[in-house]
Amino acid sequence: MGVRLRRTLVLLAAITANVVELIVLDAVRSWIRHRSAHAPAVGSVAMALFVLGASAVGTVALQTVAREEAAQATLLHVYLRDGDTADQLADLEGTLLRRPDVVSVVYVSKADALREALARPGMADLIDQTEGNPLPAAYDVRLKSLAAVESLARELSSDPRLAPDQPTSYDAATYSTLQRLMQIVAITTLVVISGLALIAAGVTGGAVRAAAVARADEVQTMRLVGATDWMVRGPFVLEGAVTGVVGGALGAVVLIAACRFLQEEAGVGLGDVLPGLGVVVLALLAAALLPVGACMGSLSAAVALRGKHW
Numbered sequence: 001m002g003v004r005l006r007r008t009l010v011l012l013a014a015i016t017a018n019v020v021e022l023i024v025l026d027a028v029r030s031w032i033r034h035r036s037a038h039a040p041a042v043g044s045v046a047m048a049l050f051v052l053g054a055s056a057v058g059t060v061a062l063q064t065v066a067r068e069e070a071a072q073a074t075l076l077h078v079y080l081r082d083g084d085t086a087d088q089l090a091d092l093e094g095t096l097l098r099r100p101d102v103v104s105v106v107y108v109s110k111a112d113a114l115r116e117a118l119a120r121p122g123m124a125d126l127i128d129q130t131e132g133n134p135l136p137a138a139y140d141v142r143l144k145s146l147a148a149v150e151s152l153a154r155e156l157s158s159d160p161r162l163a164p165d166q167p168t169s170y171d172a173a174t175y176s177t178l179q180r181l182m183q184i185v186a187i188t189t190l191v192v193i194s195g196l197a198l199i200a201a202g203v204t205g206g207a208v209r210a211a212a213v214a215r216a217d218e219v220q221t222m223r224l225v226g227a228t229d230w231m232v233r234g235p236f237v238l239e240g241a242v243t244g245v246v247g248g249a250l251g252a253v254v255l256i257a258a259c260r261f262l263q264e265e266a267g268v269g270l271g272d273v274l275p276g277l278g279v280v281v282l283a284l285l286a287a288a289l290l291p292v293g294a295c296m297g298s299l300s301a302a303v304a305l306r307g308k309h310w
Contacts, residue, residue, distance in 0.1 A: 026235040031242045034207070038243050041204040045247025045296060046254065048196035049289045053255040055189050056285050057277060064276030076149050077108075077169035078139040081162055088161050096141055101148035106140040113138060136163050197296065200247070204297050205304030208240045237301045244297025245290050252286035 031038060078096070080089065089107075096105045108116075113135040143149050153170035156162060259274065259282055 024235075024238060028238075028242060030235060031239045034210070034239075037210050038204075038207045038239075038246075041200065041207045041243050041297075042247045042250065044196070044200035044203045045244055045293055046250035048193065048200040048296075049248050049251035049293055050254050051189075051196055052193050052292070053251060053285055053289050054258070055193060056288075057255070057259065057274060057282070058189075060276050060281060060285070061274040074143045074146060074149055076141045076143060076152060078141055078156060079163040079166055079168065080137045080139070081160070081164065082136065084161050092159075092161050093139065096139065099152070101144050101152070103142040103144060105142075108138045108140055110135055110137045201296060201300040201303070204240055204243050204300040207243065208236050208301040209304045233302070233305055236305055237298050240297035240299075240301025240304075241294040242297065244293035244295065244300075246293075247297070248289040248291075248293025251293070252289045255289070256282065256286050 078092075080092075084092075093105055093107070096102055110133050114133050141152065143152060149170060153168045156167055159167060162168070259277070262274070
């Protein structure tokens with residue numbers, strides 16, 4: 001049994017070595033020989049993957065900011081009307097606490113509101129220009145979601161116990177503007193990445209097809225001796241993958257350099273410039289561009305070599 005196992009392992013090792021020699025190393029050698037033809041493809045892939053990586057970096061930062069802002073956005077300030085009685089305030093607080101989407105309700109007196117306002121930059125000068133304390137008392141209501149904030153704000157918009165001019169801190173126009181802006185940014189980024197990816201795929205496929213045409217005699221000989229289709233096409237598909245990997249590596253280097261430049265210009269930590277983006281996260285995003293580039297290059301080559309004659 002031991003001898004049979006050793007023979008099997010030796011056979012598998014020999015087959016693996018032949019596959020590596022005939023397909024992998026052949027693809028690398030061909031890529032090196034035709035590197036000048038692949039240079040435009042490498043540049044196109046690098047540009048597309050750099051934009052993809054930059055978008056991923058921006059997405060991580062935006063998600064971090066969004067989580068922080070969501071925590072602030074789910075806090076609704078309910079401004080009270082001057083002159084409300086204790087019974088009215090108690091009734092309003094009870095009504096708020098009975099809602100299933102309310103997490104907590106905290107009363108903020110006029111004096112507390114004034115102290116918080118004075119702690120904000122520039123607010124002291126504005127308050128000094130007014131007589132007395134212009135800030136109303138309020139209930140700070142923490143809700144479970146942004147949808148709950150909008151629902152509660154609409155219900156309270158005509159409550160007589162609240163300040164008539166501005167009953168709550170909810171601003172529908174601001175929320176809708178931010179949502180539209182995020183949608184526009186997402187759509188624009190998707191269109192740019194898709195366009196660059198198509199260009200890179202076309203250039204990569206053209207470079208691989210040119211390499212295949214240059215080796216037409218060799219390919220014909222392989223077919224005559226009975227080489228299977230995957231053995232003929234395999235090196236060229238891997239050649240496209242090599243182009244993608246090199247382009248991905250170049251895009252990763254540019255991405256890291258750009259992030260480092262932003263950090264040095266800001267003079268603060270990377271996480272301060274791009275929230276949620278530490279060195280490890282940036283390294284993982286940059287490293288992910290290599291397999292993405294390999295997939296892009298190999299698929300482009302496979303599409304370019306479709307059909308029996310090329």
